[in-house]
Amino acid sequence: KSVPVVTVDGPSGSGKGTICKLLATRLGWHLLDSGALYRLVALASMRHQIAVDDEDSLTVLSAHLDVQFKTAAETDGVHVVLEGEDVTSTIRQEEVGKLASKVATYPGVRQALLERQRIFAALPGLIADGRDMGTVVFPDAPLKIYLVASAEERARRRFLQLQKRGADASFAKILQDIQARDAQDMNRSVAPLKPAADAVTIDSSELDIDAVMYEVEQLLRERE
Ligand code: C5P
Numbered sequence: 001k002s003v004p005v006v007t008v009d010g011p012s013g014s015g016k017g018t019i020c021k022l023l024a025t026r027l028g029w030h031l032l033d034s035g036a037l038y039r040l041v042a043l044a045s046m047r048h049q050i051a052v053d054d055e056d057s058l059t060v061l062s063a064h065l066d067v068q069f070k071t072a073a074e075t076d077g078v079h080v081v082l083e084g085e086d087v088t089s090t091i092r093q094e095e096v097g098k099l100a101s102k103v104a105t106y107p108g109v110r111q112a113l114l115e116r117q118r119i120f121a122a123l124p125g126l127i128a129d130g131r132d133m134g135t136v137v138f139p140d141a142p143l144k145i146y147l148v149a150s151a152e153e154r155a156r157r158r159f160l161q162l163q164k165r166g167a168d169a170s171f172a173k174i175l176q177d178i179q180a181r182d183a184q185d186m187n188r189s190v191a192p193l194k195p196a197a198d199a200v201t202i203d204s205s206e207l208d209i210d211a212v213m214y215e216v217e218q219l220l221r222e223r224e
Helices: 016-027 034-047 055-064 094-103 107-118 133-137 151-164 171-187 209-223
Strands: 005-009 030-033 067-071 078-082 126-130 143-148 200-203
Touching: 005 016, 005 133, 016 030, 016 126, 016 209, 030 034, 034 055, 034 067, 034 078, 034 094, 034 107, 034 126, 055 107, 094 171, 107 133, 126 133, 133 143, 143 209, 151 171, 200 209
Parallel strands: 005 126, 005 143, 030 126, 143 200
Antiparallel strands: 067 078
């Protein structure tokens, strides 16, 4: 029996993570957070003091990455363990995300992570969150979503999130970071961020989470 896969690609801050988690929970399917893998390579490279331009060492590191994804109680979400240490929140740091985007430009790193991502496809189904899920990793997925939102709206959401946490944040700086990340992810030569030819684009700029979920669930039903 073939494994149903729903791919959700899009830029940072489009709401992919939230939508994918909700979908996986509602359907009882597996979840692949592919960005976490690139973040793990970035964090491991910092810890092993591998230079950001040392593609060969980064490729070897990616191939041998000692990681585990632990599914804890539903409310607690997935825990990410690197070399025996829980790094679930560490990999979310802005610094790690930036470096992840850089190491993700290397073909060797992407190739090394390819099989690691494909083994997530298991029954009853998989929700795959990333940049190249529909174009490269799961090209045969029956449902591909490309979730976008304007850079300003994504920056606004991030700003509010940080404010809520009591962090001091600058909207202008956040917007600048988002635009830089978009440019890096869209303009790289290997597996750039772009919609698959058969992807359905959803613009969440003016939609809340419920409205996006409604559209995605509608598309899922149509394909059943
Ligand atoms: O989605 P997240 O922000 O965690 O991803 C971090 C970085 O990893 C992205 O900016 C992108 O450069 C890279 N990435 C990628 N391909 C994926 C997922 C993430 O290149 N499938």
